[in-house]
Amino acid sequence: MTSITNSIMTKLTVGFLILVLLITGLTFLFTVGASTEKIQESTQQELLAIASITASDLNGDEIAKLRPGMEKEILYLVNVEQLATMAQADNEIVKIFTAKKTGTGMEYVIDSGYNIGERDVKIGTEIQNPSRAMVMAYDSSQVEDSFVTRPWGTVFSAYAPIKNATGEVIGIVGVDMDAAVVQDRMDFVGQTIYLVFIIGITCTAIIIAVFSRIMIRDIHILINSADRISHGDTNVVISIDRKDEIGELAVSFKRMITSLKILMHKDYQP
Amino acid sequence: MSIISDKILEISMEYLGPAAITLLERQTKFHLNGLVFTDLQSSHCEELAKWVALASAMFIEQDMALELAEKIRGLAR
Numbered sequence: 001m002t003s004i005t006n007s008i009m010t011k012l013t014v015g016f017l018i019l020v021l022l023i024t025g026l027t028f029l030f031t032v033g034a035s036t037e038k039i040q041e042s043t044q045q046e047l048l049a050i051a052s053i054t055a056s057d058l059n060g061d062e063i064a065k066l067r068p069g070m071e072k073e074i075l076y077l078v079n080v081e082q083l084a085t086m087a088q089a090d091n092e093i094v095k096i097f098t099a100k101k102t103g104t105g106m107e108y109v110i111d112s113g114y115n116i117g118e119r120d121v122k123i124g125t126e127i128q129n130p131s132r133a134m135v136m137a138y139d140s141s142q143v144e145d146s147f148v149t150r151p152w153g154t155v156f157s158a159y160a161p162i163k164n165a166t167g168e169v170i171g172i173v174g175v176d177m178d179a180a181v182v183q184d185r186m187d188f189v190g191q192t193i194y195l196v197f198i199i200g201i202t203c204t205a206i207i208i209a210v211f212s213r214i215m216i217r218d219i220h221i222l223i224n225s226a227d228r229i230s231h232g233d234t235n236v237v238i239s240i241d242r243k244d245e246i247g248e249l250a251v252s253f254k255r256m257i258t259s260l261k262i263l264m265h266k267d268y269q270p
Numbered sequence: 271m272s273i274i275s276d277k278i279l280e281i282s283m284e285y286l287g288p289a290a291i292t293l294l295e296r297q298t299k300f301h302l303n304g305l306v307f308t309d310l311q312s313s314h315c316e317e318l319a320k321w322v323a324l325a326s327a328m329f330i331e332q333d334m335a336l337e338l339a340e341k342i343r344g345l346a347r
Binding site: 254 | 290293
């Protein structure tokens with residue numbers, strides 16, 4: 001009896017599995033990478049669109065008047081309400097804020113407070129290490145390439161310039177999406193492809209194993225028959241009905257046994 | 271060897287292998303009045319087919335034996 005490690009079935013199954021793993025593994029890596037990139041791109045476009053729409057709706061002249069300590073004034077509260085309404089339109093947006101440049105860096109102006117429950121920053125709160133995208137948003141709409149950290153958490157952001165009546169840029173509006181939401185979107189694609197990959201591999205393994213087993217089973221029938229004949233027992237029945245090479249082998253084998261039976265039969269002895 | 275003997279042997283070998291000649295020679299010798307297989311003629315096919323069906327059924331499946339006999343019988347037509 002052939003050991004399992006030397007069996008053709010094992011060799012076939014392992015060989016096919018390695019081949020399938022190699023092909024699907026490479027496909028998986030490429031697909032996950034490309035899909036994740038596309039998800040990130042679509043999220044960036046979504047944030048850019050919200051930032052641009054919000055910036056065009058804001059009154060730049062009013063926002064330019066806001067100074068530290070004006071958080072309880074109508075002018076501030078009206079703009080907070082407007083940003084909060086915009087943020088509520090998309091429940092994946094954590095916060096919309098405005099900011100402006102100072103002599104040395106940048107500072108927050110309006111904090112919509114939406115989804116946080118309270119405003120985390122006041123007018124004039126300094127922005128620690130403003131990103132390049134934030135600074136460049138004075139010229140045109142920008143989106144972050146990676147997650148950024150704010151006082152309200154880690155987010156993925158886009159910015160658009162706020163203009164006054166004369167078209168002068170007086171600040172920027174920032175739209176923050178929770179990093180976890182973006183990560184979940186990217187993970188979902190990866191996990192779905194991973195699931196399909198696992199199911200595909202499992203199905204392939206089962207099909208290969210069943211296929212190999214069927215093939216080897218018939219070869220075993222021939223081996224057992226040959227073994228019995230080699231011990232003088234010609235009373236063997238080969239029940240293999242296949243149209244492939246193994247079927248042809250079985251037909252030839254049956255013919256050989258038939259001839260042996262005839263030649264060994266007493267009526268046909270010389 | 272007659273043409274008909276040659277054809278019968280060729281068909282029979284498909285079913286019985288190289289020992290087909292042994293079986294056919296025995297059938298003609300014992301059931302066709304001692305006829306030598308190589309002298310077989312078309313007129314003997316019907317009778318030979320009957321005996322081949324019986325004899326070969328001892329070594330191959332019944333349906334296969336009948337199929338072989340039918341092919342031999344068909345050579346006479």
